[in-house]
Amino acid sequence: MTNPGAMDLGLSERLRPIHAAVRDMVRNEIAPASEEFLADVPKDGRFVYTARQKDILEGLKATARDRGLWNFWLTDSERGYGLNTVEYAYLAEEMGKAHLGAETFNCSAPDTGNMEVLERFCTEEQKAPWLPRLLDGEIRSAYLMTEPNVASSDATNIAMSCVADGYDYVLNGEKWWASGAGDPRCAIYIVMVRSGGEDQPKHRRHSMLLVPAETPGIEVLRAMQVYGDDDAPHGHMHIRFTDVRVPRSAMILGEGRGFEIAQGRLGPGRIHHCMRAIGHAERALELLCERALSREAFGKPLAELGENYDIIAKARTDIEMARLLCLKAAWMMDEGDPKAAAPWISAIKVVAPNVALDVVDQAVQMYGGQGISQDTPLARMWTHLRTLRLADGPDAVHRRQVARWELKKHR
Amino acid sequence: MTNPGAMDLGLSERLRPIHAAVRDMVRNEIAPASEEFLADVPKDGRFVYTARQKDILEGLKATARDRGLWNFWLTDSERGYGLNTVEYAYLAEEMGKAHLGAETFNCSAPDTGNMEVLERFCTEEQKAPWLPRLLDGEIRSAYLMTEPNVASSDATNIAMSCVADGYDYVLNGEKWWASGAGDPRCAIYIVMVRSGGEDQPKHRRHSMLLVPAETPGIEVLRAMQVYGDDDAPHGHMHIRFTDVRVPRSAMILGEGRGFEIAQGRLGPGRIHHCMRAIGHAERALELLCERALSREAFGKPLAELGENYDIIAKARTDIEMARLLCLKAAWMMDEGDPKAAAPWISAIKVVAPNVALDVVDQAVQMYGGQGISQDTPLARMWTHLRTLRLADGPDAVHRRQVARWELKKHR
Amino acid sequence: MTNPGAMDLGLSERLRPIHAAVRDMVRNEIAPASEEFLADVPKDGRFVYTARQKDILEGLKATARDRGLWNFWLTDSERGYGLNTVEYAYLAEEMGKAHLGAETFNCSAPDTGNMEVLERFCTEEQKAPWLPRLLDGEIRSAYLMTEPNVASSDATNIAMSCVADGYDYVLNGEKWWASGAGDPRCAIYIVMVRSGGEDQPKHRRHSMLLVPAETPGIEVLRAMQVYGDDDAPHGHMHIRFTDVRVPRSAMILGEGRGFEIAQGRLGPGRIHHCMRAIGHAERALELLCERALSREAFGKPLAELGENYDIIAKARTDIEMARLLCLKAAWMMDEGDPKAAAPWISAIKVVAPNVALDVVDQAVQMYGGQGISQDTPLARMWTHLRTLRLADGPDAVHRRQVARWELKKHR
Amino acid sequence: MTNPGAMDLGLSERLRPIHAAVRDMVRNEIAPASEEFLADVPKDGRFVYTARQKDILEGLKATARDRGLWNFWLTDSERGYGLNTVEYAYLAEEMGKAHLGAETFNCSAPDTGNMEVLERFCTEEQKAPWLPRLLDGEIRSAYLMTEPNVASSDATNIAMSCVADGYDYVLNGEKWWASGAGDPRCAIYIVMVRSGGEDQPKHRRHSMLLVPAETPGIEVLRAMQVYGDDDAPHGHMHIRFTDVRVPRSAMILGEGRGFEIAQGRLGPGRIHHCMRAIGHAERALELLCERALSREAFGKPLAELGENYDIIAKARTDIEMARLLCLKAAWMMDEGDPKAAAPWISAIKVVAPNVALDVVDQAVQMYGGQGISQDTPLARMWTHLRTLRLADGPDAVHRRQVARWELKKHR
Incomplete structure (x- = not known):
C-alpha cells in the first residue's frame, strides 16, 4: 500500500459510471416493474410464476446483461468487474431499492454466497453442473x-x-x-x-x-x-x-471443513445484506418525504405537523451513520484481515437492519392504513428487514462479539 | 356517589367468579382451540371456513353461552351483566390472550360497537332484522x-x-x-x-x-x-x-348525526382494544419467559444471557403501568364525564399498543426464526397490534390531544 | 378485610383536607420561600446557614406545625395521623414540588427513616436524647x-x-x-x-x-x-x-441484627423517594408548559414548534403511569405482605426517577441556558434525581429483582 | 480536484506523527496533570488560580510548544500546520480526553474561534493588541x-x-x-x-x-x-x-456585518466541539470498561452482569458512527462549499453530544456514587456535554435544518 493512512470511503472513479447505470436502472425500470411483478399474483398455487412475472423478470435480466451490468460480486477482474467490497457495497445499496433489484443483476442472496462457495472451494466436477447455470441466472x-x-x-x-x-x-x-x-x-x-x-x-x-x-x-x-x-x-x-x-x-x-467454508461465506454476505438494508431505508425515507409533502391534515401538509421534522432529521442522520459504518466495515474487509474486520461486521449487522426498520416504521406510520398494506413497498420491506435481526446471528450475539472485543483491549 | 374519593381499580367482588371462569376458559380451552383453528387453513379459497373451523368456533361459543359467559358488553343489568367499564376491561384483557378469545364470548370488534349503535340509537324496525341475530352470534x-x-x-x-x-x-x-x-x-x-x-x-x-x-x-x-x-x-x-x-x-x-353516533361508539371501543392489547402483551411475556428458561445457548438458559433480565423486568413494569393507565381511563369513563375521560383514552390509545408491540417484539427475538413464523402466536399478535397504532386515530393525533389538554391548564 | 377486591388508589376522604392544605402551602408559601432560601448563599463557608436562611426555614416549620401539618410519617394514630402508605404517598408527591417541601413538615430523608428506627427498634434510653428533638425538628x-x-x-x-x-x-x-x-x-x-x-x-x-x-x-x-x-x-x-x-x-x-433493621427501613423510604420524584416531574412539566406558551421563536410560541406537543403528551402520560405504579406499590405495602410488595417497590425504584429525569431534561431543554443554570429549580432537581438511580440499589439490581420474580412464576 | 471521488476519512500520512505525539501527551501527561489541577481548589475565592494550578497549566503549555504542538487550528501553512478540517478533527478528539487537553495546545474554545475572527476579519490595528498575545497563550x-x-x-x-x-x-x-x-x-x-x-x-x-x-x-x-x-x-x-x-x-x-462574521466562525467550531465530545465518549468508555472488569458484585465482574455487554457494544458502535459522521462533515467542509456542509454540521451537532452523554451516563452508572462525584472525570464531562445540546443552537433547531434540507429534495 502506498498510502497506509488512506481510508477512502467514497465512490471510486471507475465505479461511477457503473453506479449511475445501476442506480438509474433500479429507479426507472426495475422499481416500477417490481410493483407490476408483485401485483400479478398467480391464481393457481403459490410457488409458481405467472407468464407475466417470468416475462418481467427475464426481461430485466436480459437488459441488465446486455448493458454489462451482471455478476458484480465476481471479485476477480478477469471475468468480473473485480470490485472491492466498498465498491460492491455502493451497488448493493442501489439494488436494495427495488424488489427485483438484486436478481436483475444476478446478485441476489443466497446465490452470490453459494456461487462463491462453488467458485472458491469446489472442484471442476462439482462446479460443472451448477456454477455456469447460476452465473447465467438460469437456475x-x-x-x-x-x-x-x-x-x-x-x-x-x-x-x-x-x-x-x-x-x-x-x-x-x-x-x-x-x-x-x-x-x-x-x-x-x-x-x-x-x-x-x-x-x-x-x-x-x-x-x-x-x-x-x-x-x-x-x-x-x-x-x-x-x-x-x-x-x-x-x-x-x-x-x-x-x-x-x-x-x-x-x-x-x-x-x-464446514465451518471453514461457512466463515468465508458470511462476512461479505452480511455487508451486502446491510447495504441493501440501507437501500431499503433510503427508499422508505423518500416515500415518507413525498407523503409528508403531499398529504394534508388539519389544514397543513403532514410535514409541518408534530414531530415530523424531527422524525425526518433522525432518519436522515441515522441512515448516514449506518452507511458510513457499513462502508468502514467493507473497507476493513478490503484491508485483508478478516479477524480485524469481524467486530465491524458484527456492529453493522446490528445497526443496519435496526436503523432501516425504524425508518420504514416511521414511513408506515406516515402512510396510515396504506403503509401496512400491499399498496406501498413498505410493509414488505419491514418484514424482510425484521428477519435480518435474526438471520446469520441475532442482535444479541453480535453485540456480545463487539463487547468482548472491546473489553479485550482492557484486560 | 357515597365516597367521591374512592378510585377502586381492583377486581370487584361480583366480577371475581366471572373473571376466573373467563380466564380459565381462555387458557385451557380457547387458546389451544385457536391454534388448531388457525392451522386448519382452507384448501379452496381464502374467505371461507373449513368444516373443522366452524366446529371449533361454534363449539366454543355454545360452551361459553351454556356457562352464561356471553355478551359481557351489554351494560344494562336486565339482559346483561351490567358491568362497568373497569370490570369489562379486566375481561377484555383475558380475551386478548387467545385468537378466538373475544368471539367465543360474543364480544368481538366491530360487533360490540355496532350492537351498541343498534341498541342505543336505532328504532325497533331497524333493530329487528339484525340485533337479535348479532346478540345470538349468528351473523x-x-x-x-x-x-x-x-x-x-x-x-x-x-x-x-x-x-x-x-x-x-x-x-x-x-x-x-x-x-x-x-x-x-x-x-x-x-x-x-x-x-x-x-x-x-x-x-x-x-x-x-x-x-x-x-x-x-x-x-x-x-x-x-x-x-x-x-x-x-x-x-x-x-x-x-x-x-x-x-x-x-x-x-x-x-x-x-353521524359524528354524534361515532363519538359514543369510539370511547369504550378504544378501551377494549387497549385491554386486549395488554392481554396480548401478557401472553407474549409468558411465552418469552418459557423460552428464556427452556432454551439454552453458550451453555446457559437464555434467561441468564445478556440483557434478558432487563428485558423481562422492563416488559413486566411496562405492562403493569399500561394496565393501570387503562383501568384509570376506564374508571374515568365510569365516572360519567366523557369530556374528562377523553385525554385519558387518548393516552392509553398510544401507550397500550406500543407497550404490547415492544413486548411482543422482544418475545419474537427470543424465539428467533420461530418467533416470526406461524409456529407461535407472536407474529400474528404483532401485526394486529401494529394496526392499532393507526386505527381509530394514529398515535400522533392522540398525543396532540393529550398535549392540548395539558397546555389548556396553563393558558 | 371486608372487601378483598378493593384496590382503592384514590385520595381518601379523610386525607382530602390535609392534602389540600399541604398542596397549597407548598405552592403558595414553601416554593417561593425555597427560591429565596437557595439564593441567599452564605458568604463565609459552605456548611452553614445564613440568618435569613434560618428565619425562612424555621418560619415555615413553625407555620406548618401551627396548622397541624407535622410528622405525617408517624403511622400510629395516637400521636400522628395514622396515614397508610397510599395516603402518605399523595403527600410526599406534593412535598417533592419545592426544595424545602419535606423539611417544612418534618418529613425529610433520612430523618423519617431514622426516626422510625428509633421508634420501632430502640429502647427508651436510646430514644431519650434524640427522638424527641428529632420529632420536634430541633436536630x-x-x-x-x-x-x-x-x-x-x-x-x-x-x-x-x-x-x-x-x-x-x-x-x-x-x-x-x-x-x-x-x-x-x-x-x-x-x-x-x-x-x-x-x-x-x-x-x-x-x-x-x-x-x-x-x-x-x-x-x-x-x-x-x-x-x-x-x-x-x-x-x-x-x-x-x-x-x-x-x-x-x-x-x-x-x-x-443490622440487616433486619435496614430491611424495615428501606421499603417505605423508597416509596417516599419515588413519590417525591413524581412531584419533581409534575413541577418540571408545569414549568415546561409555562415556557412553551410564553416564549416565542420563529414567530410562534415554542409549544407550536417541532415535537413539543409530543414531548408534553409523553411527559403527561409517563407521569400518570409512574404515579399509578407507585400508588399500587404503596397499596401492596399496606396489604401487609412485604415479600409480595418487594418486586413492586423495585419496579418503581427504577421507573420513578427515570421518568422524572426525562421530564426534567425536556424542561431543561425548553429553557435553554436558563434550564441548566441556578435560575430555575430544574438543574437541582435533575442532579437530585440522578442520585436516586444509584442510592438504595442501582437500576440494574432492581431490574434483576423484578426479572427473577417474574421468571419464578414459570419455573 | 484530481480525484473527485476520493472521500478519505483516514488519518493522513503527514498527520500521523503529530497525532501520535498529541495522543500520547494527552494520555501520559495532560490527563494526570488535569486531575491534580482540578483537585487543587483555591482556598480564597473562585475565579482565581492557585500557584500550583498556574505551574501545572503553564508547564504543560511550555512543553507542548517546545515540541511544536501548538496552534493546530491555524489553517495557513506558513505559520501553522495548514491542517485541513479532517486532520484537525482527529486532534480535537484526542484533546477532548483530558480537562486541559485543548488549552495545552492553545486550541481551546472560544479562543480558536476568536483568533480566527481576528485573523480573517480584523485590521492590523485591531489585531495588534490581542492576536499575538492570544497566539502565545498569554491572555x-x-x-x-x-x-x-x-x-x-x-x-x-x-x-x-x-x-x-x-x-x-x-x-x-x-x-x-x-x-x-x-x-x-x-x-x-x-x-x-x-x-x-x-x-x-x-x-x-x-x-x-x-x-x-x-x-x-x-x-x-x-x-x-x-x-x-x-x-x-x-x-x-x-x-x-x-x-x-x-x-x-x-x-x-x-x-x-455581524452575521457574516458569526457564520464563518460557527461551522468549524461546531466540528471541534463535536470531535472533543467524541473524545469525552472514548475516555468514558475506557473508564467504563476498566470498572466493568475490575469491580465485582454477586461474585462476578460487573462486565458479566445484566446488560453490560449490550451497553458496551452499543457505546462502541455509537461512537464509531458519530465519529464517522463528524469526519464526513469535516470532509464536506474541506470540499469548500459551506452551504452543502451545513446540514452535515447540523446533524453532528445533534448526534455527537447526545451519543457522548449516553456513554458518559452509562459510565456514571457503572461507577455508582463515585461516578456522580468529583472522584472521576465523568460528572464534569457530563455537565459540559449537556451544555452542548443548547450552545450554538439547541438540538431542535438543528434537526429542523436537517429536515428542511431533506424535504427540499422532494419539493
Whole structure:
C-alpha cells in the first residue's frame, strides 16, 4: 500500500459510471416493474410464476446483461468487474431499492454466497453442473443451515446426520428457513451437516455438501411464514431429509471443513445484506418525504405537523451513520484481515437492519392504513428487514462479539 | 356517589367468579382451540371456513353461552351483566390472550360497537332484522368508515356520497379497511357517508346508515393485507359502492348525526382494544419467559444471557403501568364525564399498543426464526397490534390531544 | 378485610383536607420561600446557614406545625395521623414540588427513616436524647451505610470494623455519601458496621449503632459532589472513624441484627423517594408548559414548534403511569405482605426517577441556558434525581429483582 | 480536484506523527496533570488560580510548544500546520480526553474561534493588541453573544444596543453565558450588538465589536452555574454593559456585518466541539470498561452482569458512527462549499453530544456514587456535554435544518 493512512470511503472513479447505470436502472425500470411483478399474483398455487412475472423478470435480466451490468460480486477482474467490497457495497445499496433489484443483476442472496462457495472451494466436477447455470441466472440455489430443533445462534449445534455408506453419504434430518428453496427454479442446495462425533474438535464436526433439489428422500414440508407472509414464489422452506443419498463426491473440501467454508461465506454476505438494508431505508425515507409533502391534515401538509421534522432529521442522520459504518466495515474487509474486520461486521449487522426498520416504521406510520398494506413497498420491506435481526446471528450475539472485543483491549 | 374519593381499580367482588371462569376458559380451552383453528387453513379459497373451523368456533361459543359467559358488553343489568367499564376491561384483557378469545364470548370488534349503535340509537324496525341475530352470534357485521382517498386521521374528510332520491338514498364511493367484511357470515354494514353540503357545520355533514351486505351495487374489490397477511377469513376489505340504494328508513337517528353516533361508539371501543392489547402483551411475556428458561445457548438458559433480565423486568413494569393507565381511563369513563375521560383514552390509545408491540417484539427475538413464523402466536399478535397504532386515530393525533389538554391548564 | 377486591388508589376522604392544605402551602408559601432560601448563599463557608436562611426555614416549620401539618410519617394514630402508605404517598408527591417541601413538615430523608428506627427498634434510653428533638425538628440525623471501597450494591460487603472492648465498641473505617451529615444541626448518626466474622451467616454479620456526631475520632473529610454541586448546607459527607468509642448501649436490637433493621427501613423510604420524584416531574412539566406558551421563536410560541406537543403528551402520560405504579406499590405495602410488595417497590425504584429525569431534561431543554443554570429549580432537581438511580440499589439490581420474580412464576 | 471521488476519512500520512505525539501527551501527561489541577481548589475565592494550578497549566503549555504542538487550528501553512478540517478533527478528539487537553495546545474554545475572527476579519490595528498575545497563550478571550431576555435559538433577536456617539459607540445591555469570561486572564471580548433598525434587512442589523474586558461600565454580575457547578476558574459569566464606550475603530468589518462574521466562525467550531465530545465518549468508555472488569458484585465482574455487554457494544458502535459522521462533515467542509456542509454540521451537532452523554451516563452508572462525584472525570464531562445540546443552537433547531434540507429534495 502506498498510502497506509488512506481510508477512502467514497465512490471510486471507475465505479461511477457503473453506479449511475445501476442506480438509474433500479429507479426507472426495475422499481416500477417490481410493483407490476408483485401485483400479478398467480391464481393457481403459490410457488409458481405467472407468464407475466417470468416475462418481467427475464426481461430485466436480459437488459441488465446486455448493458454489462451482471455478476458484480465476481471479485476477480478477469471475468468480473473485480470490485472491492466498498465498491460492491455502493451497488448493493442501489439494488436494495427495488424488489427485483438484486436478481436483475444476478446478485441476489443466497446465490452470490453459494456461487462463491462453488467458485472458491469446489472442484471442476462439482462446479460443472451448477456454477455456469447460476452465473447465467438460469437456475437458483438454496443454503440449508438452520434446523428447527436447535439453537441456531450457536451453529455448532447443527445436527442433520451424515453417515458414510459405501460410495455415498446418507443424510437424515430437518432444515428450515431455506430461503429461496420454494422457487421452482431452485435446483441445488448447499447443506451443512453433522459428519463428525464428539471426539472431533467442536468446529471440525460439520461438513458441507452439494445436494440437488431433486434428490429422492427430500420433502418440502411447508413454507415458513414471516408475519403471515409466505414470501412466495421464493419461500423460506421447511424441508425433511429421509435417507437422502449423495455420492461422496458431493462433499465440499472434505469432512469437517464446514465451518471453514461457512466463515468465508458470511462476512461479505452480511455487508451486502446491510447495504441493501440501507437501500431499503433510503427508499422508505423518500416515500415518507413525498407523503409528508403531499398529504394534508388539519389544514397543513403532514410535514409541518408534530414531530415530523424531527422524525425526518433522525432518519436522515441515522441512515448516514449506518452507511458510513457499513462502508468502514467493507473497507476493513478490503484491508485483508478478516479477524480485524469481524467486530465491524458484527456492529453493522446490528445497526443496519435496526436503523432501516425504524425508518420504514416511521414511513408506515406516515402512510396510515396504506403503509401496512400491499399498496406501498413498505410493509414488505419491514418484514424482510425484521428477519435480518435474526438471520446469520441475532442482535444479541453480535453485540456480545463487539463487547468482548472491546473489553479485550482492557484486560 | 357515597365516597367521591374512592378510585377502586381492583377486581370487584361480583366480577371475581366471572373473571376466573373467563380466564380459565381462555387458557385451557380457547387458546389451544385457536391454534388448531388457525392451522386448519382452507384448501379452496381464502374467505371461507373449513368444516373443522366452524366446529371449533361454534363449539366454543355454545360452551361459553351454556356457562352464561356471553355478551359481557351489554351494560344494562336486565339482559346483561351490567358491568362497568373497569370490570369489562379486566375481561377484555383475558380475551386478548387467545385468537378466538373475544368471539367465543360474543364480544368481538366491530360487533360490540355496532350492537351498541343498534341498541342505543336505532328504532325497533331497524333493530329487528339484525340485533337479535348479532346478540345470538349468528351473523357478524362491519363498520365502514375509512376511505382510500382521504386523510382518515381527520374524519370530517369522509366523502362517500349519499343522495336522497324518492324513498331511497343512493350511495356512491369507496371504503377500505372494513374489518370483518370478508367473513362469509358478515350480513350488515354500518356506513358513514357524506350527506350534507358545505352550508352545514363541519360536524353535521355526515350520517350513518344500515346497509345490508347483500345490497346490489356493493362490490368487494379485495382484501387489504397487513404486512402481507390478508387476515382471512375476516379480512379488512376494500369495497366499492356503485349506485347502492337503501330506503330512507336505513338512516340512523337522522341526517347529519353521524359524528354524534361515532363519538359514543369510539370511547369504550378504544378501551377494549387497549385491554386486549395488554392481554396480548401478557401472553407474549409468558411465552418469552418459557423460552428464556427452556432454551439454552453458550451453555446457559437464555434467561441468564445478556440483557434478558432487563428485558423481562422492563416488559413486566411496562405492562403493569399500561394496565393501570387503562383501568384509570376506564374508571374515568365510569365516572360519567366523557369530556374528562377523553385525554385519558387518548393516552392509553398510544401507550397500550406500543407497550404490547415492544413486548411482543422482544418475545419474537427470543424465539428467533420461530418467533416470526406461524409456529407461535407472536407474529400474528404483532401485526394486529401494529394496526392499532393507526386505527381509530394514529398515535400522533392522540398525543396532540393529550398535549392540548395539558397546555389548556396553563393558558 | 371486608372487601378483598378493593384496590382503592384514590385520595381518601379523610386525607382530602390535609392534602389540600399541604398542596397549597407548598405552592403558595414553601416554593417561593425555597427560591429565596437557595439564593441567599452564605458568604463565609459552605456548611452553614445564613440568618435569613434560618428565619425562612424555621418560619415555615413553625407555620406548618401551627396548622397541624407535622410528622405525617408517624403511622400510629395516637400521636400522628395514622396515614397508610397510599395516603402518605399523595403527600410526599406534593412535598417533592419545592426544595424545602419535606423539611417544612418534618418529613425529610433520612430523618423519617431514622426516626422510625428509633421508634420501632430502640429502647427508651436510646430514644431519650434524640427522638424527641428529632420529632420536634430541633436536630437532624444521618444514616451511615455506604463505604468508599466496597460495591455498595451488595450490602453484605460493608466493612467498617466494630470491636467490643470492655463496656465499649470501638469503630474504625470510612463511610461516604452520608447525606445530611454536613448540616450543622446534624447531631446523631445511625451507623451500619461489621460486627461478626465469617463464622456468622451472611446476613447476621452486621449491626447498627447510634453514634453521636460529636464523638471523638470522627472526622468529616469532605463533601462528595454531585455533578459538581456539594449540596450545601446538607452535604453528602465522606467521614473517617478512627478508634471511635461508643458504649455497648449504643447497639440497636443487638449484634448481628443490622440487616433486619435496614430491611424495615428501606421499603417505605423508597416509596417516599419515588413519590417525591413524581412531584419533581409534575413541577418540571408545569414549568415546561409555562415556557412553551410564553416564549416565542420563529414567530410562534415554542409549544407550536417541532415535537413539543409530543414531548408534553409523553411527559403527561409517563407521569400518570409512574404515579399509578407507585400508588399500587404503596397499596401492596399496606396489604401487609412485604415479600409480595418487594418486586413492586423495585419496579418503581427504577421507573420513578427515570421518568422524572426525562421530564426534567425536556424542561431543561425548553429553557435553554436558563434550564441548566441556578435560575430555575430544574438543574437541582435533575442532579437530585440522578442520585436516586444509584442510592438504595442501582437500576440494574432492581431490574434483576423484578426479572427473577417474574421468571419464578414459570419455573 | 484530481480525484473527485476520493472521500478519505483516514488519518493522513503527514498527520500521523503529530497525532501520535498529541495522543500520547494527552494520555501520559495532560490527563494526570488535569486531575491534580482540578483537585487543587483555591482556598480564597473562585475565579482565581492557585500557584500550583498556574505551574501545572503553564508547564504543560511550555512543553507542548517546545515540541511544536501548538496552534493546530491555524489553517495557513506558513505559520501553522495548514491542517485541513479532517486532520484537525482527529486532534480535537484526542484533546477532548483530558480537562486541559485543548488549552495545552492553545486550541481551546472560544479562543480558536476568536483568533480566527481576528485573523480573517480584523485590521492590523485591531489585531495588534490581542492576536499575538492570544497566539502565545498569554491572555484569553470571550465571545459575548447570548442574552438573558431573548430566545437565543433565533439570533436575530439579539438586542444589546449600540449607538454611535461622536468617535465612539455606546453599548448598553446584558450578556450571559460568556464562557471563559471569569478567567482572570480573559482580556478581550468579541461582542455581538444590535446596531441597525427595523429598516435594515433582518441579517444586516447586527455588528461585532472588540471590547477590552477592562472597559469602564462593564460589570460581571455573577457566574452562571451548570447543574450547580460554576465552572471556575473559567466561568460562564453574566455581564452587564452600562454606557460602555468603545472607539469606532473597535467595529469589525463594518456595521451590519455581524452575521457574516458569526457564520464563518460557527461551522468549524461546531466540528471541534463535536470531535472533543467524541473524545469525552472514548475516555468514558475506557473508564467504563476498566470498572466493568475490575469491580465485582454477586461474585462476578460487573462486565458479566445484566446488560453490560449490550451497553458496551452499543457505546462502541455509537461512537464509531458519530465519529464517522463528524469526519464526513469535516470532509464536506474541506470540499469548500459551506452551504452543502451545513446540514452535515447540523446533524453532528445533534448526534455527537447526545451519543457522548449516553456513554458518559452509562459510565456514571457503572461507577455508582463515585461516578456522580468529583472522584472521576465523568460528572464534569457530563455537565459540559449537556451544555452542548443548547450552545450554538439547541438540538431542535438543528434537526429542523436537517429536515428542511431533506424535504427540499422532494419539493
